[in-house]
Amino acid sequence: MSSGDISSETVIGLTAVIVAVTDETPRVLVARRIHHDLATPAQQGRSAAPQDRPDTLPYGPFDAQRHRTLELGLRGWVEEQTGIRPRYVEQLYTFGNQYRDPREFEGGPRVVSIAYLALTHETPLAGTGEARWRDWYDCLPWEDWRGGRPAIVDKIVRPALQNWIRAAPDRPAREERRERVSVAFGFDKSAPVDYVRCLERYELLYEAGLVLEALRDRLAIERAQGRKPSAIDSKASAAAQATGAPMALDNRRILASALGRLRGKLAYRPVIFDLLPEEFTLLRMQRVVEALSGRRLHKQNFRRMVLNADLVESTGHRDTTSPGRPAELFRFRREVVTERAAVGVGLPALSAAE
Amino acid sequence: MSSGDISSETVIGLTAVIVAVTDETPRVLVARRIHHDLATPAQQGRSAAPQDRPDTLPYGPFDAQRHRTLELGLRGWVEEQTGIRPRYVEQLYTFGNQYRDPREFEGGPRVVSIAYLALTHETPLAGTGEARWRDWYDCLPWEDWRGGRPAIVDKIVRPALQNWIRAAPDRPAREERRERVSVAFGFDKSAPVDYVRCLERYELLYEAGLVLEALRDRLAIERAQGRKPSAIDSKASAAAQATGAPMALDNRRILASALGRLRGKLAYRPVIFDLLPEEFTLLRMQRVVEALSGRRLHKQNFRRMVLNADLVESTGHRDTTSPGRPAELFRFRREVVTERAAVGVGLPALSAAE
DNA sequence: ATATATATGTTCATAATGAGCATAACAATA
């Protein structure tokens, strides 16, 4: 626990993306307080008001003394800090880029963070009260296509990325940028967006300077190297203001990575059921899938798919809370996992329907 | 670099699973030499002959001073040690279980290892000569179903796992074991094996004591705790001798994890092409997919799928080396990645054909 | 020429998918 001024030191941390879905909004647990007084230099300078500070993901150091495995370490402090015992926990990715923690600039250690995805119900929060549930799409607004192609994509992201393509130093670089944009967002061609490539999209926006974190980091690096701050494209800067809520460190990248992983997993593992209550209607289930995948689904086909796959069985109960014909309540049929190889909700390849 | 006797110390390492496919065998790069004189206590005691020492995966410590990112760190020492510049590199998983490095028993630090998957051609090896290519299925023989259900599954794995199920302490535990076995290997039901669940299968064998590493670790822990070595089921022990080549540390677990990841990726990202030469016949491509997925595929359907998906284009050349009608040579159409969302070889759901 | 081995092309039945139309069961209201 000694604070090192030898910058060769390397520290391992655990970061949690804790997910729940209420009605139609996917939520992640965030803390307003910068954990361990972690703040960007700019923020320390300005001593920003609490409401200006970007959110962080729940974070805890990994204590090799106390925990036999990484996952147990994560579960440990998550429960201590938030009272949550996630139903599902999965390791996401290990982030170790230089300067992902700005304290490195002042000789702080390199912090390598192992990110985990955790699924739960939305629960009343124990603990300090600094934690709260936040709409996932607040931070990644370009990922929500449920109402059709989001306005932000056409009005902000697309023109800004085209500027960025044009601004490439030479032709090969331009071509490479064009291809990456095309793959991630599917603009040019008739190809649909691949809703699973969330991380690629975020990284593109970051490189193009279209998220505030990119400007923040560029500035910090230049300052630390004693260089003059480079000019910032005013158009890009304005765009960066509009691309959703920034987060501390690389936490938004982690969020994007988690969303992509979860979207991918939906299709072949029965993870939705870890986000649903014991009994649920098929529409409720559909809404949760839609919330996470960010797309609308065809109601009858969704129904057919779920029933034909024997994913659920009727409980005999009905939901009478909504107007109209009461819906049947179902429960997850756990047996399916032993019956078939891939168990998931099988999202359609592209289209948006309803 | 100071060797710590404070066991709270934690060290980050990078482990590489470097894959190539020659003809019909998938290969991974292994080193016979135990890296950094790393050996299990048992091995140190017996001072095993070199050919008795289990292989290890290429490993290097992560030096935060020298490398901006984890991936660059990995690429760095991989090229230094082996001369290989992989065409594709992807982070796999971070392994941090207690005692994954047996030196912990003697006060050594907890070693958390970030594993990477790397794809390349099989290349003549530079460096010490300690490294060599090894058939992946030497270590995971139960994963190769190309010749139908492997003998080892029926003769050894299945009966041993059924013993293990019976040996559960109580009924719920027995039920849980039964379900896990069923999901991983698909014995009971008509369900096919899910060829992607390699890690689950390995972990099952490990828990059931059916791989030598499990016996090794159990012994080491008991010895370190001063307990009397527990009796080892002689049947299980015999089985463990027959379940393929053991590896040092948890390297076989990492191998299983890599195989599963790669199998999954095949279906929706064009990773095969990083294992193929510039020009190849469709049969060659099929053989590579089969080698990795561990299953035989229907030739005509594979052909149709690849061609209809516009994954490849003819080079106009032909392969005249084999008897019979010469095969057309194709190259990868890079453009497809911008044309469609999921680009891969779309393995069929189950069956084995030819 | 003939046998043999491989590559390539075609067809067919079946299953999965996307989309629309039709009906059923409730509540609120006229």
Added chain:
DNA sequence: TATTGTTATGCTCATTATGAACATATATAT
């Protein structure tokens, strides 16, 4: 009580994808 709005549920149809078999083409070796 009849009407209307709202949601759930069921059915059909065209299109496409998939698994499998059969048929043909082009080479080498004898």
